[in-house]
Amino acid sequence: MQELRFLTGLVLSHRSGQSIVEGIDKTLAKGCLRMIRGIRGATTVEHDDAAEIIEATMELLKQMADDNFVDPESMSSIFFSLTPDLNAAFPAEAARRLGWTYVPVICMRELSVPNALAKAIRVIMMAETQVDQKSVRHVYLRGAEGLRQDLVPMAGFAEPGTDDDDGV
Numbered sequence: 001m002q003e004l005r006f007l008t009g010l011v012l013s014h015r016s017g018q019s020i021v022e023g024i025d026k027t028l029a030k031g032c033l034r035m036i037r038g039i040r041g042a043t044t045v046e047h048d049d050a051a052e053i054i055e056a057t058m059e060l061l062k063q064m065a066d067d068n069f070v071d072p073e074s075m076s077s078i079f080f081s082l083t084p085d086l087n088a089a090f091p092a093e094a095a096r097r098l099g100w101t102y103v104p105v106i107c108m109r110e111l112s113v114p115n116a117l118a119k120a121i122r123v124i125m126m127a128e129t130q131v132d133q134k135s136v137r138h139v140y141l142r143g144a145e146g147l148r149q150d151l152v153p154m155a156g157f158a159e160p161g162t163d164d165d166d167g168v
Contacts, residue, residue: 034128036076039064040138041123048119050089053082057094057121060141064125067137076126077104083120084112091121117143 043060045052057080065071078100080091092105110122129136 034130036126037129037131037133037136039068039070039125039127039136041125041140042117042120043141044117044120044143045086046119048086048088053086053089053091053121054094054097056142057091057123058098060121060123060139061094061098061100061125063141064123064137064139067139068127068129068131070125070127070129072098072100072103074128075100075103076128077106078126079124080105080107081110081122082107083110083116083118085119086121091123 041060041064043056045056061078065075078092078095082091090107092107095103095105110116110120
């Protein structure tokens with residue numbers, strides 16, 4: 001039997017691929033564990049221009065971090081992808097310009113799919129957080145909102161369960 005020791009002092013034992021929380025109420029264990037969550041984001045640019053790509057990506061990264069209360073120390077990694085019509089800059093440079101020196105980053109090319117959103121930069125930020133999966137705030141800017149309308153709050157409407165939601 002292997003044990004994993006977490007900073008909280010909680011010990012999880014693994015047998016045959018099954019996680020077992022021994023001697024601790026599962027609700028309490030869930031509440032004190034921090035999980036790695038994927039925070040999605042996307043934006044677009046007007047031109048294949050290095051400065052524009054870096055500026056749009058910096059805006060996106062800042063909003064993703066701010067909306068989810070994460071800092072570079074809690075980020076495990078960031079994956080960037082560009083549509084085939086963009087090649088003037090590495091969007092990962094935006095993270096470096098923000099001072100996120102030690103966050104591992106990688107850039108890749110999106111598939112060339114007919115009728116896909118053009119001149120798009122997509123991001124997956126992997127960060128440690130205590131929020132559950134459905135509470136992660138995904139960020140879509142500059143016309144990229146249509147990529148995942150199910151994850152983007154509608155303008156002028158509060159999200160269910162927030163203080164601004166009047167229940168109507």
